[in-house]
Amino acid sequence: MSADSKRPAVTEERIADLLGRIPTTSFVGGEFIEAGRTFPVENPATEETLVEVGDADAAEVGTAALDAAVAAQRDWAATAPRTRSDILRRAYDLLLERADDFALLMTLEMGKPLEEAYGEVTYGAEFFRWYSEEAVRLPGGYGRAPSADHTITVGMRPVGPVLAITPWNFPLSMGTRKVGPALAAGCTVVVKPAGLTPLSMLLLMQTLKDAGVPDGVVNCVVTKDSGALSSTLMADPRLRKVSFTGSTAVGKELLKLAADGVLKSSMELGGNAPFLVLPSADIDTAVEAAMPAKFRNNGEACTAANRFYVHASVAEEFTRRLVEETKHLVVGPGVEDGTTMGPMVEAKAVDKIEELVQDAVDCGASVLTGGARVDGPGHFFQPTVLGDVPRSARVNREEIFGPIAPIIVMDDVEEMIEAANDTEFGLMSYVIGEDPAEVDAVVQSIESGMLAINVGVASDAAAPFGGVKQSGLGREGSARGLEEYLEPFYMRRPVGR
CATH class of the missing domain: 3.40.309.10 (Aldehyde Dehydrogenase; Chain A, domain 2)
Known part of the structure; x- marks a missing residue:
């Protein structure tokens, strides 16, 4: 990351250059796709439009994104943990190399002071580094059955395709906190960023592609119709997990949808x-x-x-x-x-x-x-x-x-x-x-x-982030965050056979 003394000055020319380079449409199957409709992303400090982004048809593009995630799931789950680890480490390095762009983009679309935006780049990137290290340490176990002449071996499998819904207030790190453990575990992902701040997540998609994430493993759907996207994907039996950060009210509605498909759910909800x-x-x-x-x-x-x-x-x-x-x-x-x-x-x-x-x-x-x-x-x-x-x-x-x-x-x-x-x-x-x-x-x-x-x-990426009561279910970060994307299975067999 740039040291303070080496950070580029924020000029109108630099802002225009950045906004002219960033992706502005949904990312499906390794490509940024065309969109007929658009909606504006506003700079909250000026109330001026930064750019127009593609407003994807929630059902059509959402299903296409899930199709891509499903198609990539088997190969990604079979990819060696060391390979997944190396890709996440490259993503970490690229995030820090591109810190100037990410920090400025977050400040423009969300409003936080630039110094804090640089801090979020560091924090967000850390989830990729942490889970690059956890990817090669997937949990499991082996032992003797207490009451029989059998052994018990416990393994872990990736849950499967994940819907990750991220909030506007930390446009980068709330995405890396979900995508990092999902990729480490061997899950493919469809990300739905907040309509107020989609730009940082779209730039992250380009960064993950550049880091070597295979096509279809990570997808991003930008749409104003969040309800239609979540209801469409969560009704699809191929989706196996939903991870949401946002209000308790919305989280409760998502849990109702998750109940119909018995979806594994992680909910980081409101606080007080x-x-x-x-x-x-x-x-x-x-x-x-x-x-x-x-x-x-x-x-x-x-x-x-x-x-x-x-x-x-x-x-x-x-x-x-x-x-x-x-x-x-x-x-x-x-x-x-x-x-x-x-x-x-x-x-x-x-x-x-x-x-x-x-x-x-x-x-x-x-x-x-x-x-x-x-x-x-x-x-x-x-x-x-x-x-x-x-x-x-x-x-x-x-x-x-x-x-x-x-x-x-x-x-x-x-x-x-x-x-x-x-x-x-x-x-x-x-x-x-x-x-x-x-x-x-x-x-x-x-x-x-x-x-x-x-x-x-x-x-901290190494700590289990999450709440009790109506503040949510599950944990993000730490080894426990990885387990949210894994399913245990066990094998029982006679000793010596």
Whole structure:
């Protein structure tokens, strides 16, 4: 990846060159195919159209993509694990070589600051490196049957063709997090990227082709009709797995479709992450963790801190320091130097954030900084800290997906735990404290698939990412993420025969 000092300047000429080179149509059977209809991809910082992309017929092109995946499945499953590993490693290398293009493209279509976009390239590429190493370490087992003179051998087979549906907020890494383990396991894939941000995924298709992924092994369908695509493919008995990252509401509908075909399902759904600042917290650590936990990716992350439960003994200092740091954030187009907070992805996202702030104020909260949309063009909202937020406010129940930090002060740690668990979600939680016994007691009581202790970012390709309750099913990343794309089978035979 380019070092900071060697990164090319963002100019109108460079943007035009990039947009003129990227693919803009669905990728099926190793080729970018023609599309009759198109729809615009908008730059959320300017509200201008970046490019028009092909709007594929969901049923026709989706079926063609599945046809290609099915046709390639047997040969890809039979491909030596070392060969699959080598291809994934080449894809990793190419991603880093093309970091300048991927980072700029993500910033243009999604809005995150360019520095964070480079970080996503590194994070997204790591899934290819990690699973290139896991591809040659597929799990299995051998042992003696306890009650008979037989042996038990356990092997693993790839699940088969996979539908991978990715969200708009991390346009690259949510794809690599699904495609990496699928290819390592020997599965073929049909990817459906978000209509708001399809460009990074289309560029990834070109990169995978250049890395040597055989035709049909990875396909990508770009369409505005997401429902028709998922219903068509998930009704096809040749599809064997669906992996989805997105809202809980959509995930529930996909699970209903999956039930009819008994599809293996991975669901990374909504979050409502609590951020607990305990009595023993170091305030420097707390604020240092709170800033990325809340404001990274413009606050548009399922892992973002949603509710700040702060013990009364440290609330005044924590609040003052958090407000100070929030005021230092620089709002602007992500491509501009110095920007630390970009636009929301679309206009209706700003509308929702504004509603949540107004609801909190109506419930008795005070705006300590920010609290208003920024005049356009662009979908900007001020980084906001709210104080005196009652638990009845919507920000305590709903996923914010924006730069609002609501602070709720509490006198008792048990009350903080109860409030943290008072949600149907359970994806990420943050706990800040210096007393090991205090922290451990809280950690053991929090209903969450992931916990960040004294840090503000917890995602790692080597760690199992996923939640409990209505935050999803299954895990992505780590060896467990590979197992989501494998089916165990066992063989029993007499000893010596």
